Amino acid sequence: xxxxxxxxxxxxxxxxxxxxxxxxxxxxxxxxxxxxxxxxxxxxxxxxxxxxxxxxxxxxxxxxxxxxxxxxxxxxxxxxxxxxxxxxxxxxxxxxxxxxxxxxxxxxxxxxxxxxxxxxxxxxxxxxxxxxxxxxxxxxxxxxxxxxxxxxxxxxxxxxxxxxxxxxxxxxxxxxxxxxxxxxxxxxxxxxxxxxxxxxxxxxxxxxxxxxxxxxxxxxxxxxxxxxxxxxxxxxxxxxxxxxxxxxxxxxxxxxxxxxxxxxxxxxxxxxxxxxxxxxxxxxxxxxxxxxxxxxxxxxxxxxxxxxxxxxxxxxxxxxxxxxxxxxxxxxxxxxxxxxxxxxxxxxxxxxxxxxxxxxxxxxxxxxxxxxxxxxxxxxxxxxxxxxxxxxxxxxxxxxxxxxxxxxxxxxxxxxxxxxxxxxxxxxxxxxxxxxxxxxxxxxxxxxxxxxx
Ligand code: GDP
Numbered sequence: 001x002x003x004x005x006x007x008x009x010x011x012x013x014x015x016x017x018x019x020x021x022x023x024x025x026x027x028x029x030x031x032x033x034x035x036x037x038x039x040x041x042x043x044x045x046x047x048x049x050x051x052x053x054x055x056x057x058x059x060x061x062x063x064x065x066x067x068x069x070x071x072x073x074x075x076x077x078x079x080x081x082x083x084x085x086x087x088x089x090x091x092x093x094x095x096x097x098x099x100x101x102x103x104x105x106x107x108x109x110x111x112x113x114x115x116x117x118x119x120x121x122x123x124x125x126x127x128x129x130x131x132x133x134x135x136x137x138x139x140x141x142x143x144x145x146x147x148x149x150x151x152x153x154x155x156x157x158x159x160x161x162x163x164x165x166x167x168x169x170x171x172x173x174x175x176x177x178x179x180x181x182x183x184x185x186x187x188x189x190x191x192x193x194x195x196x197x198x199x200x201x202x203x204x205x206x207x208x209x210x211x212x213x214x215x216x217x218x219x220x221x222x223x224x225x226x227x228x229x230x231x232x233x234x235x236x237x238x239x240x241x242x243x244x245x246x247x248x249x250x251x252x253x254x255x256x257x258x259x260x261x262x263x264x265x266x267x268x269x270x271x272x273x274x275x276x277x278x279x280x281x282x283x284x285x286x287x288x289x290x291x292x293x294x295x296x297x298x299x300x301x302x303x304x305x306x307x308x309x310x311x312x313x314x315x316x317x318x319x320x321x322x323x324x325x326x327x328x329x330x331x332x333x334x335x336x337x338x339x340x341x342x343x344x345x346x347x348x349x350x351x352x353x354x355x356x357x358x359x360x361x362x363x364x365x366x367x368x369x370x371x372x373x374x375x376x377x378x379x380x381x382x383x384x385x386x387x388x389x390x391x392x393x394x395x396x397x398x399x400x401x402x403x404x405x406x407x408x409x410x411x412x413x414x415x416x417x418x419x420x421x422x423x424x425x426x427x428x429x430x431x432x433x434x435x436x437x438x439x440x441x442x443x444x445x446x447x448x449x450x451x452x453x
Pocket of ligand 1: 232233
């Protein structure tokens with residue numbers, strides 16, 4: 001493989017920056033662009049050692065730097081690697097990278113270092129994917145889930161299922177291929193109980209997928225309610241800035257304002273919508289129909305009511321529209337007297353939260369309700385689970401084959417048919433861990449990485 005180089009730190013000024021060079025020629029390239037002040041030769045540096053010196057392009061000194069050398073296979077990529085830590089100026093780092101490219105390295109595409117780590121057997125595909133999740137984690141729980149995966153927990157669980165399936169395939173093959181050897185027929189009861197137990201293991205790997213997905217991607221949420229109940233005030237209170245226009249003239253919010261807000265460890269991808277009510281105003285009417293469409297598309301509806309007023313006809317219509325959706329009723333204006341008919345709301349919505357958006361009081365209760373609805377708790381966060389759609393699809397497909405194989409056995413079908421299903425289940429698990437995966441899948445996985453990782 002060629003020797004590649006990239007700036008591994010963000011493309012912004014900082015205290016320090018790191019230029020990483022990896023491949024057979026990494027130490028050669030480093031030797032040409034870095035001279036230790038001690039007079040030692042870079043090529044003689046053992047792995048896991050550093051040297052202080054100058055990065056240069058021929059006679060031109062670029063910066064004071066530290067060079068760290070790693071020798072294959074004891075490096076992140078599994079190859080010889082040199083890392084130059086320099087001052088974190090944009091121009092300095094680019095100049096050192098350019099020098100590395102001039103003396104033999106090639107530009108590393110996005111995710112190239114982690115891809116090499118995978119190709120050199122340092123990481124399986126699920127662990128490589130976790131690296132990106134660790135980089136993009138925005139909260140404690142997200143990080144915990146990614147770390148779980150990077151430690152190889154999902155891989156080990158999948159591997160265990162995979163070797164149990166292999167054993168079943170082996171038993172079936174021995175029986176089918178050597179009938180004259182007097183090998184006893186594989187008992188269907190044994191096969192069924194093994195398949196059901198493997199199926200349960202696989203199911204546990206996808207059970208908490210939604211929790212992880214929600215922590216990573218956030219929840220598509222819509223704040224709805226008739227005009228003047230305090231939707232924009234709540235939106236602003238959650239997003240911490242004045243994006244929505246707050247007035248007491250009904251119908252102020254005419255289009256949809258979108259913002260991602262953090263509620264504890266959860267991100268709500270919030271849309272503040274036009275108040276839902278019957279309207280004569282055409283432009284506001286368009287906003288209202290967008291609001292209705294948003295109700296259909298959102299995973300969570302935050303329906304806001306004015307606790308200070310009795311329910312209106314528009315409120316009652318809204319309650320009907322959001323039936324069957326995951327929903328929280330926010331009874332706003334808790335700082336004022338309460339005149340709302342809460343019983344009618346309770347008939348339609350299970351989760352009710354009293355708060356004052358204006359006083360920013362009670363938002364914690366909203367977070368607790370969201371966590372409850374989406375089953376986000378410490379158990380789900382600690383659970384070993386698929387981290388993305390690719391992994392989930394592999395596990396789901398394998399699980400389906402395992403369940404189908406078990407059902408086929410229970411229906412008394414031939415072992416040949418069962419064998420094909422078990423084999424297919426095994427193939428999906430090999431794809432999951434990257435042991436048998438097409439180049440296009442590998443390229444797709446690493447194309448989502450950043451340059452330098
Ligand atoms: P929207 O039309 O539903 O978006 O309502 P707004 O957010 O524009 O608020 C309408 C009026 O209610 C404004 O005068 C707000 O100041 C007021 N309001 C909003 N939330 C509260 C609250 O929690 N308490 C009180 N007392 N007034 C509020």
